[in-house]
Amino acid sequence: MSRGRAGSSDIALSCRGIERSFGGLKALKGVDLKVRRSEIFGLVGPNGSGKTTMVNVMTGFYPPNAGQVELFGRDITRMAPHKVARCGVARTFQNLALFKGMSVLDNILLGRHVHMRPSALGSLFYWVWAEREELAHRRIVEEIIDFMQLQDIRNEPVEVIPMGLQKRVELARALVAEPRFLILDEPMAGMNQEEKEYIARFILDARDERDVTIFIIEHHMDVVTAICDQVVVLCYGEVIAEGEPVAAITEPRVVKAYLGERAAARHAGGVS
Numbered sequence: 001m002s003r004g005r006a007g008s009s010d011i012a013l014s015c016r017g018i019e020r021s022f023g024g025l026k027a028l029k030g031v032d033l034k035v036r037r038s039e040i041f042g043l044v045g046p047n048g049s050g051k052t053t054m055v056n057v058m059t060g061f062y063p064p065n066a067g068q069v070e071l072f073g074r075d076i077t078r079m080a081p082h083k084v085a086r087c088g089v090a091r092t093f094q095n096l097a098l099f100k101g102m103s104v105l106d107n108i109l110l111g112r113h114v115h116m117r118p119s120a121l122g123s124l125f126y127w128v129w130a131e132r133e134e135l136a137h138r139r140i141v142e143e144i145i146d147f148m149q150l151q152d153i154r155n156e157p158v159e160v161i162p163m164g165l166q167k168r169v170e171l172a173r174a175l176v177a178e179p180r181f182l183i184l185d186e187p188m189a190g191m192n193q194e195e196k197e198y199i200a201r202f203i204l205d206a207r208d209e210r211d212v213t214i215f216i217i218e219h220h221m222d223v224v225t226a227i228c229d230q231v232v233v234l235c236y237g238e239v240i241a242e243g244e245p246v247a248a249i250t251e252p253r254v255v256k257a258y259l260g261e262r263a264a265a266r267h268a269g270g271v272s
């Protein structure tokens with residue numbers, strides 16, 4: 001799955017020297033990372049290591065105190081979130097962000113908002129254009145409902161379906177935006193093994209069939225090693241390992257960060 005060394009045109013996202021503080025707390029201390037086009041890139045690390053903050057910097061929610069973010073060669077540092085979205089970035093959230101009281105279909109349709117741009121000329125020819133636009137939105141929504149196998153529950157209120165399916169609806173909503181770069185923040189949180197395998201399949205298919213570069217934050221290391229091409233491991237806002245998943249997450253610094261020093265020594269067969 002992983003690809004050879006990349007030239008600059010193969011780079012989807014490049015972050016250099018990203019720093020971000022909250023008061024006296026340095027959440028990110030000069031983070032560098034590069035994501036190649038069409039890869040599945042994993043960002044991992046213990047709780048509080050700065051993963052969500054990194055994504056918030058990349059998507060414009062938190063401006064960095066220092067550093068630069070480039071997406072497909074364009075500088076998007078400090079760009080507003082809605083403009084980052086228009087550059088082809090879609091995102092799912094750690095905690096489900098679906099609209100209760102609305103159907104699965106309507107929640108997914110909302111993902112098209114990034115492509116809905118009313119204009120003066122558009123208003124003038126409203127009936128013709130609006131109808132044509134509506135059809136185009138419906139077409140992509142139906143395509144994604146099929147792709148994500150959500151036909152049977154399309155009219156259900158979103159709050160009555162199980163958590164695993166809600167996560168799938170959230171992924172569908174992100175995909176109808178037709179992103180070039182998709183960020184998934186813990187897409188498998190709260191899922192059982194079968195649900196995890198199912199969603200992993202959809203993520204791989206989205207990359208392969210819809211030409212999306214995928215950036216995933218995930219705590220389940222079995223998933224990370226199964227689907228990611230490259231990973232970066234953060235700890236206290238610093239990169240402590242990077243590279244191919246199995247090699248990176250078994251580095252002694254990473255084992256120590258997750259398990260603590262004594263447990264890591266036991267893990268390595270050392271003295272407890």
Ligand SMILES: Nc1ncnc2c1ncn2[C@@H]1O[C@H](COP(=O)(O)OP(=O)(O)OP(=O)(O)O)[C@@H](O)[C@H]1O
Pocket residue numbers: 022025027045046047048049050051052053054094
């Ligand atoms: N808005 C904020 N205000 C103050 N501190 C924050 C804020 N957001 C994050 N932090 C702090 O920054 C550090 C990194 O948090 P972050 O949520 O990025 O970590 P994480 O790796 O995503 O953690 P988790 O795996 O638990 O989601 C933590 O110490 C956190 O308390």
